[in-house]
Amino acid sequence: MFIIVSKNYEDKMNLQAEIKSLFLNQQNNWIQLRDAIEQLNRVKTKQIKWDDNTYVTIQFNPSRITSTAANIDKKHLSERPCFLCEDNRPTDQMSIPFIKKYVILCNPFPILKNHLTIALHSHVPQRIRNKIGDMLILSERLDDYIVFYNGPKCGASAPDHFHFQAGLKSGVLQQEDNDLRSCMTIKSEDRGEAIELFEEVYQYLSSLQPNEEEPMMNVISYYEKGLYNINIFPRKQHRPTQYYNEGDAKILISPGALDMAGLLITVREEDFIKIDKSEIEDIYNQVSLPII
Ligand SMILES: [Zn+2]
Numbered sequence: 001m002f003i004i005v006s007k008n009y010e011d012k013m014n015l016q017a018e019i020k021s022l023f024l025n026q027q028n029n030w031i032q033l034r035d036a037i038e039q040l041n042r043v044k045t046k047q048i049k050w051d052d053n054t055y056v057t058i059q060f061n062p063s064r065i066t067s068t069a070a071n072i073d074k075k076h077l078s079e080r081p082c083f084l085c086e087d088n089r090p091t092d093q094m095s096i097p098f099i100k101k102y103v104i105l106c107n108p109f110p111i112l113k114n115h116l117t118i119a120l121h122s123h124v125p126q127r128i129r130n131k132i133g134d135m136l137i138l139s140e141r142l143d144d145y146i147v148f149y150n151g152p153k154c155g156a157s158a159p160d161h162f163h164f165q166a167g168l169k170s171g172v173l174q175q176e177d178n179d180l181r182s183c184m185t186i187k188s189e190d191r192g193e194a195i196e197l198f199e200e201v202y203q204y205l206s207s208l209q210p211n212e213e214e215p216m217m218n219v220i221s222y223y224e225k226g227l228y229n230i231n232i233f234p235r236k237q238h239r240p241t242q243y244y245n246e247g248d249a250k251i252l253i254s255p256g257a258l259d260m261a262g263l264l265i266t267v268r269e270e271d272f273i274k275i276d277k278s279e280i281e282d283i284y285n286q287v288s289l290p291i292i
Helices: 007-029 031-041 062-068 074-079 129-141 191-208 257-261 269-274 277-287
Strands: 044-051 054-060 096-098 102-106 116-120 145-150 163-168 184-188 217-224 227-234 263-266
Touching (some): 007 096, 054 269, 129 145, 129 163, 129 191, 129 217, 191 227, 217 257
Parallel strands (some): 054 263
Antiparallel strands (some): 102 116, 145 217
């Protein structure tokens, strides 16, 4: 009797299984991660719904304060040790190699279950254009996960070191275009075709923001039922005015890919309690770039 297992299938199984054991191992040996995952299991969430296809989940996650309030001006970045460079990573943080160019790491400030950071070996700026193919390979090999990308001015707290993130799939993160914010979706069985279509979208967005080094965007990709899915959230602003307000008018939200999809991260309990439909609509209006 012969059992034929395709190479591709084997790789996919191996990588997801390897990550599962990485988490088990790291939770035993890295106290910071164990505490963070225990905290994530206790976070409060609430759902606000417009209709069956339009809803957001609000998560109250105080440990995300460092990322939400991250200072990403060039001077600050050049003076701080980069937390994605190998020399500066926590000594307890282990890694799994991915296509010889990246390391897969457990994210010590999780928003999602099995929250991963996938960092390029070299310290080069966050630019998606030529890396979308890597993102699709990763999505296919991690088909229980969504893979996401935050542009350098769209939520990345290390815009000077190229990285993706990933976490287990959920409905709220796979929402496509709706009345709250725009989302351009690419679906294809063929990776090459998906890459070409992404390049077309990239060039179009570039023409709308000719002065940006990269058109402002967040990207979520996932692989499902033989299809590569890419959801692109075009952006026109990094943070909403609420972020900079003082007193009652302040809401500390700094949207990244997950927020754009529909999982809004609040780091202060007062924001979690008071945020309502009209504030959410207003925040999306400010940061999402409408595509006609
Ligand atoms: Zn770095």
